[in-house]
Amino acid sequence: MEKNYINVGLIGYGTVGKGVVKILEEKKNIVLRKIGKPIRIKSICDLSPIDKPELYVKNFKDIIKDPKIDLIVELIGGYEPARTIITESLKAGKNVVSANKAALAKYWDQIFTTAQIYQKAIYYEASVGGVIPVVQGLSEGLASEEILEIKGILNGTTNFILSEMKKHCVSYEEALKSAQEAGYAEADPSFDVNGIDTANKLAILASLAWGSWVKVKNISVIKGIADLDIEDILITREFGYDVKLIGSAQKTKDGIDLSVQPCLVTHEHAFATVENEYNAIMITGKDSGDVLFYGKGAGQLPAASAVVSDIINLSKSIVTNTAGIVPDVVYDSMKKIKIIPAGKSKAPYYLRFAVLDRPNVLSKISGILSEFKVSIARSLAQFNINKKDYGKIAIITHETCSENLEKALKKINATKSITKSKTVKIKIEI
Amino acid sequence: MEKNYINVGLIGYGTVGKGVVKILEEKKNIVLRKIGKPIRIKSICDLSPIDKPELYVKNFKDIIKDPKIDLIVELIGGYEPARTIITESLKAGKNVVSANKAALAKYWDQIFTTAQIYQKAIYYEASVGGVIPVVQGLSEGLASEEILEIKGILNGTTNFILSEMKKHCVSYEEALKSAQEAGYAEADPSFDVNGIDTANKLAILASLAWGSWVKVKNISVIKGIADLDIEDILITREFGYDVKLIGSAQKTKDGIDLSVQPCLVTHEHAFATVENEYNAIMITGKDSGDVLFYGKGAGQLPAASAVVSDIINLSKSIVTNTAGIVPDVVYDSMKKIKIIPAGKSKAPYYLRFAVLDRPNVLSKISGILSEFKVSIARSLAQFNINKKDYGKIAIITHETCSENLEKALKKINATKSITKSKTVKIKIEI
Structure with missing residues (x-):
């Protein structure tokens, strides 16, 4: 690449998108030191006009077909047009950064097959665990490991609500209201509180760990926190437990056992100290033993920080023209893994x-x-x-x-x- | 690279070296899936003959000058000839994986200047935190961050001894004996228990975090655990504290404040749950907030696992002939950072x-x-x-x-x- 800039096209200019632009502006020097060239936001696409009219593009297709753009950042969330944006960008020879757990979990096969065929890279650290570098930790840090188990507190909203319930002895409804006031829960919190968001993230981690597409529908139990009674939080505290919403994937001799549900952990368990919007992921490898990652799972700047780290790391291989040549995600669409059915765990x-x-x-x-x-x-x-x-x-x-x-x-x-x-x-x- | 193998030369065939060979043999399929080519140990150098005579090389120079070798793994530890092996390998156009915290901390400037000049890469994940992917977490996972603080339990031996003292109410001497029997302390445990090992690791993390060479002598306090009295462990427990050996680097408005010393942490602190040979590192970034990494800091397989992950990750860029072209460590020998003198913290x-x-x-x-x-x-x-x-x-x-x-x-x-x-x-x- 002989150009003087890494040109980025940003699609989706909400809270996280604005955070990304802010961090890239503030950290120009860090970026330059890390990759040797500056990163430039060339275009921003959003449904409505934005505060940077000179960068505004109405149709995302114009970003995808812009020959000057090296890297497309997809931050609109949801299934469509996110899937189209990701796959069409790869087909157009662009590398992609995405924070979209829903689209990744649902279209893992299509997305990573496309990336392999077109030899382009997609980075998605912010899709799981907010700022925690667990995607990289799992795929590179523990590259040599046979993964035995993944357990995580993967949703900041529900963890915030559970912390509120415990701290103030209040009902789920009252705690949800506090979470909404603190900006940690949306007006419609369904995907967070019913466990779907955790299930998406668990599917991504499991797919990554075992090199095959683990679907959300493979998760035998998906249960949220909306019907948790404060009474049970108080009684189980007497027994020495805390309640946490845990996504769990365990390799057994009969197959992979997957579930998302509120669980009790002892006060001595590392997860018991994970409060408010924090997330934690425990990965157990055959040789490594337990490795824990912990950090903020929600919030504008933590999420944006993870996206910018992805942009920086991906840009390093864009500079050498090698992004995607050796796939970062090992995915073999022919490899099937056995899933343990509900009831057997x-x-x-x-x-x-x-x-x-x-x-x-x-x-x-x-x-x-x-x-x-x-x-x-x-x-x-x-x-x-x-x-x-x-x-x-x-x-x-x-x-x-x-x-x-x-x-x-x-x-x-x-x-x-x-x-x-x-x-x-x-x-x-x- | 048109070859069918990544050829590795291993220098140092002790506990970790043997673990590396074992894991590479066991994980052939994982390796092949991750990098598309097999990794082959072509030569092994050690002081005395080894159990694989067909691979044995007596003089490390023969490995360095072997044109077929792509990657040299240095696992002999200590300052010399480790430094010579690392720098001469880079000069000979080899990429390097090392677990040597002592040599890295002492010769940071020379090693990374050489790597930049010869455009080769050196990976050293196992040098800090055993199996915990904290080097990568800090340099890539938190690539966009302005790092404000690093605190860590960085030495498995001392943490094991402190756990034993607390658990069994025994003296330092008795706990050291248990650690030696359990294989977590060497016959001469000086470097571990006097804080030097922690200081080496702290210097590496600080150098990485702030892009300048932070030397061990910049650490204003280096104090070990050998004179800790069980009486103080018991009294401070009454006050609600645990004793841990902590390496700490903090960015303040006056400069970086560095220390290694036994410290008290409250029972609620994440470090209080870190027992036995485990390590934990808390990194605080401006946008990320606190990010914690936790895992085994000692032991043959955890250390070997980190080395093999480095070999795999480095091999991915060896395959595309781009290892070291964009330096993984940002190091500017001209950049000076201000260090806070002892007494001012x-x-x-x-x-x-x-x-x-x-x-x-x-x-x-x-x-x-x-x-x-x-x-x-x-x-x-x-x-x-x-x-x-x-x-x-x-x-x-x-x-x-x-x-x-x-x-x-x-x-x-x-x-x-x-x-x-x-x-x-x-x-x-x-």
């Missing part, structure tokens, strides 16, 4: 039952659990003095097969000792 | 005095401290019932200038209330 659980009559209800419940080979590690029963016929029973089980547990719960819930209010079940991470 | 401290007479000793000590503007946050006095004239006074100070504190301690130690046994001073990390 094993873990200890926390259970809470709302019970009606006191005399022999605990023996009834424990009898049914034992019938399905679910054994009890600890239990706690509490009955309301004023309402003699109402009470709750909380149980920590030993490790159990989730299928068996489901059958036991079905039978217990059908007995007349149990009130119609739901029985609570939360997995315990060990 | 500020922190709270833990102090323990062995005192002789009870009546007014606390008021005497606090009087002298206040004279030098050292104010007390908490104190604890304890007198031995059987020896009425002997006791100890433990104090947690507010933030104080270390120079002032030194003057106060000098004056206090000169009073006749203080026994001849040493006064203890430990910095508190905030």
Whole structure:
């Protein structure tokens, strides 16, 4: 490349896009030292006109077909036209930086096959874990590893809400309101709180770890935090646990076991200290053992910082004309990996039952659990003095097969000792 | 590069070297998928003959001048001939992977100037933090960041010893023996326990963070753990702290403040959960905020895994003939950075005095401290019932200038209330 600049086309000028422009302006010297040439934002595309009219381009296709542009940054999010922008940019010979976990998880096959065919690179560090360099850590830092397990707190919004609930003993609804006021939750927080965002990120990490496309639909359990009761957060704290929304991918002899759900971690677990908008990812390799990455998973500048780092690192190989020649993502569309179906995974659980009559209800419940080979590690029963016929029973089980547990719960819930209010079940991470 | 192999020459066939050969053999498929060509160990140099006689080379110079070798892995450690091997390899047009923190810290200028002149690359992930990809995290993952602070538990041996002392309430000497038996401390553990190893690693991270050579002699305090008393570990635990050996580099308006010393961290601090041979590094960037990396800092396979990851990542650019063209380490030998001299840094401290007479000793000590503007946050006095004239006074100070504190301690130690046994001073990390 004989040019004096790396020319960047930016598509999507929202919070993160503005942060990227700001950081690139502020860090001109750092950029120059790192890659030997300046990076120039040549065009910015957005739905509506922007505060830099000289750079404004209305149609993203004009950026993709601009022969002077070396690198396209896609920051619009969502599935379409993001997919089109990414794949058409690669086809047009551009390298791409994206923060789009939804499109990457859904179109992994198409995106990385296109990148391989056209020998172009796509970097996407900001799509998982905000500012935490976990994509690079997994694909390069642990390049030699056989990955055994990935576990992560991958969504800043839900972690903020869970921290608020715990800290102030408030309901999910109240904590969500605080998160919205603090700018950590959107007006419609569905994708964050229902676990889909975590599932997208887990699919990306798993695809990267095992060199095959792990789809969101391969994740056997996707459960969010919206129906978490503050009561369970308080009871489990007594048992020595914190509640976290955890995406988990585990390689077992039978295949990969994937889930996204609220889980209990002990106060001594590294995840227990991860509060507010922070994320953490624990990667376990055969030779490396546990490696933990931790940092801000949300916020304008942390996300923009990760995007700019991608721009810098990708520009280094643009300068030598080698971006994408050796693919950064190992992906073989023919390689299939076995996925463990729901129900076959094993873990200890926390259970809470709302019970009606006191005399022999605990023996009834424990009898049914034992019938399905679910054994009890600890239990706690509490009955309301004023309402003699109402009470709750909380149980920590030993490790159990989730299928068996489901059958036991079905039978217990059908007995007349149990009130119609739901029985609570939360997995315990060990 | 038209060859079918990446040819590696390995110099140093000790514990880590053997681990590297083992991992490369086991992970042939991963390597092939990542770089498209196999990696072949062509020659191994060691002082004495090895278990692979067909690869054995007695003189490292024969490896350096072998035109077929693309990449030289230096794993002999120490200053010489390691420096010669690294620089002569670069001059001979070889790329280098090294795990040698001592040589890198001491010859940073020469090594990276040579790499720039000869446009070759040197990777050294295993030199800091064992398997933790913190070198790459700092130079690439946080490529866009202005680094404000680096703090780390950087030595697995000392952390193992401190964990043992705390866990079993034993003396330093007993804990060292356990560490030696467990294989985490060498027969002569000096470089680990006196802080030099941590200082080497801190110098490397600081040089990388600020693009200028930070020397070990720039570190104003280098203090090890050999004179730590189990008594202070127990007292400070009562105050809510753990003791860790921390290397710290902080950018202030007056310059970079560097130190290596045992420090107190609260039980809630991320470092408090780092036990045994684990390391952790917290990097604070202007936009990123805190980013933490954690993993095994010692052990054959973790170290070897980091070396093999370097070999793989470096091979990707060897395949495209571009290794070292854009330097991975930004180093400008003309750039000078200001270092804060010892005594000017500020922190709270833990102090323990062995005192002789009870009546007014606390008021005497606090009087002298206040004279030098050292104010007390908490104190604890304890007198031995059987020896009425002997006791100890433990104090947690507010933030104080270390120079002032030194003057106060000098004056206090000169009073006749203080026994001849040493006064203890430990910095508190905030």
